[in-house]
Amino acid sequence: MIELHHLTKRYGDKLAVDDLSFRIPEGVVTGFLGPNGAGKSTTMRMILDLDRPTSGEVTIGGRHYSGIQDPLRRIGALLEAKAVHPGRTAYDHLLWLAQSNRVPRARVDEVLDLVGLTAVARKRARGFSLGMGQRLGIASALLADPQTLMFDEPVNGLDPEGILWIRNLMKRLAAEGRTVFVSSHLMSEMALTADHLVVIGRGRLLADLPMAEFIKRNSRSSVRLRTPHQEQLLHALHGAGLTAEAGPDGSWEVVDGDPVVLGDLAAAHGVTLHELSPQQASLEEAFMQMTASSVEYHMGAGAAPEQPPPAWGADWDGRKSGKES
Amino acid sequence: MAAFPAVAQSEWTKIRSVRSTVWSLVSVFLITVALGLAISLVARNNVSDFTEDGRPFDATAVSFIGVGFGRLAIVVFGVLAVGNEYSSGMIRVSLAAVPQRGTLLAAKTAVLGALALAASLVTVFVAFFIGQAALGGGLSTTLGSENVLRAVFGTALYLTLLCLLSAGVTVMVRHQILALAILVPFILLVSPILSIVPVVKNVVRYFPDQAGSAITQVFPTDDLPYGPWAGLLICAAWTVAALLGGxxxxxxxxx
Known part of the structure; x- marks a missing residue:
């Protein structure tokens, strides 16, 4: 079990990770979500003891990463796609890793086969595409057959085929009962693979909940109605005990409405409908809303409250006195 | 804790699986032996050019002319063997595999040192014997002559120390180009030039490349304030300091 206790990392005067505490649930895929620059990679590097926390700590099964013997057998990680010497072959890269953690040499061929790199095993990494580099990184993560796997933005820069491959791989790993901790800045990607969700923004924890819970909370479904007879429609809805909210372009939306019931109701009251469509708020929108205030380049570090746009002509006085507006 | 033999084996695989490290080590041999052979052949027919006033002909030194450049090759080897981890971002993979950083550096140093020593020993003995053969019976010396065996062995130790010193500097600056930019001009230019400037001469004598080279000489040259073994110890102290800094x-x- 990986646990983060009040983990904080400061680079100069910039707080990259701010008092982060959560535990990574075992045996499921946990999505680690946040906008670019939210501190995901820094957090992952601190889990592996590559970066030292300014304060707080990470424990793995109650121990510090540097106290684990042959740590690749516990946690396999893919942090950067091409952290491979360009002049070394894929086979030799995996071989030195295997030797360092006393993994049998035969396992190198196994993982090369698993990620589909057997054909280029004796080729130097210099000529590898991004996708091949990513596969080699995943092979090194899987090398010592660890219970826990950690991937930092594994689908970044991959083609659709590669993305699908990684998605299926993560599902397969979780189905084998392994713990998968994967970071992403795309909610849509996580919705397809993750069972649990940890969301951070500006280094702070924003959410830590099961994916199903996140979907339930954030996916508002509604039915949109459009009619030339607005009065009659609202009257009919009111009579049926339903409330409608004004939607865009003169439409009306019934939250959690059933299109069948609403269509029948309109017919019974002789109301002509020009639109009857179920609506689903996207998880991406919910995620964007959650993290909006914490996006790196959004505002200055002071997080000043958002100013309402100035009224038309409000800058007139300034312009009159010759100042640049 | 990580098992030292396992980590050392892994470090050995790292070194042997990259062409640039292998070739830099091979070039130590080629440069040293080839230059030694060439100069020995020249010296055979121009003995007078190779003797200074009142000093005996130094057959060992002639066959070791190439060591001056062999030093640079072994420095390059030391820098590359360690520095290529930094240029490729692989250091993070290495540290994730072996988070006990002291163990990792110790294993690296041990493998690097053993390889450098083995290569240096082969190099100096081959350079010595080929050089002596090229000089011919009248000029050549033997391992049995006074101070010769010490100079031959000492040269191998000197090269090994320079290799480890370079590795230590590279870990300190964490960048192989930067490490080369510091070490190569230092050994090639800065140190030799300063060593003939009267004011700083006495300080420069204690630089690692200068102090260590005392052991390579069969006939004591200067009025050095330290003996050949003490000079090697000074060089070793610099090496230990660089590795400790790293x-x-x-x-x-x-x-």
């Missing part, structure tokens, strides 16, 4: 940087800094 250890502290590796230990303290984020990878």
């Amino acid at each position: 250890y502290l940087v590796l230990k303290k800094r984020d990878a």
Whole structure:
């Protein structure tokens, strides 16, 4: 079990990770979500003891990463796609890793086969595409057959085929009962693979909940109605005990409405409908809303409250006195 | 804790699986032996050009002319063997595999040192015998002559120390180009030039490349304030300091 206790990392005067505490649930895929620059990679590097926390700590099964013997057998990680010497072959890269953690040499061929790199095993990494580099990184993560796997933005820069491959791989790993901790800045990607969700923004924890819970909370479904007879429609809805909210372009939306019931109701009251469509708020929108205030380049570090746009002509006085507006 | 033999084996695989490290080590041999052979052949027919006033002909030194450049090759080897981890970002993979940073550096140093010593020993003995053969019976010396065996062995130790010193500097600066930019001009230019400037001469004598080279000489040249073995110890002290500095940087800094 990986646990983060009040983990904080400061680079100069910039707080990259701010008092982060959560535990990574075992045996499921946990999505680690946040906008670019939210501190995901820094957090992952601190889990592996590559970066030292300014304060707080990470424990793995109650121990510090540097106290684990042959740590690749516990946690396999893919942090950067091409952290491979360009002049070394894929086979030799995996071989030195295997030797360092006393993994049998035969396992190198196994993982090369698993990620589909057997054909280029004796080729130097210099000529590898991004996708091949990513596969080699995943092979090194899987090398010592660890219970826990950690991937930092594994689908970044991959083609659709590669993305699908990684998605299926993560599902397969979780189905084998392994713990998968994967970071992403795309909610849509996580919705397809993750069972649990940890969301951070500006280094702070924003959410830590099961994916199903996140979907339930954030996916508002509604039915949109459009009619030339607005009065009659609202009257009919009111009579049926339903409330409608004004939607865009003169439409009306019934939250959690059933299109069948609403269509029948309109017919019974002789109301002509020009639109009857179920609506689903996207998880991406919910995620964007959650993290909006914490996006790196959004505002200055002071997080000043958002100013309402100035009224038309409000800058007139300034312009009159010759100042640049 | 990580098992030292396993980590050492892994470090050996790292070194042998990259062409640039292998070739830099091979070039130590080629440069040293080839130059030694060439100069020995020249010396055979121009003995007078190779003797200074009142000093005996130094057959060992002639066959070791190539060591001056062999030093640079072994420095390059030391820098590359360690520095290529930094240029490729692989250091993070290495530290994730072996988070005990002291163990990692110790294993690296041991493998590097053993390889450098083995290559240096082969190089100096081959350079010595080929050089003596080229000089011919009248000029050549033997391992049995006074101070010769010490000079031959000492040269191998000197080269090994320079290799480890370079590795230590590279871990400190964490960048192989930067390490080369510091070490190569230092050994090639800065140190030799300063060593003939009267004011700083006495300080420069204690630089690692200068102090260590005392052991390579069969006939004591200058009025050096230290003997050949003490000179080698000074060089070794610099090496230990560089490795210790490297250890502290590796230990303290984020990878």
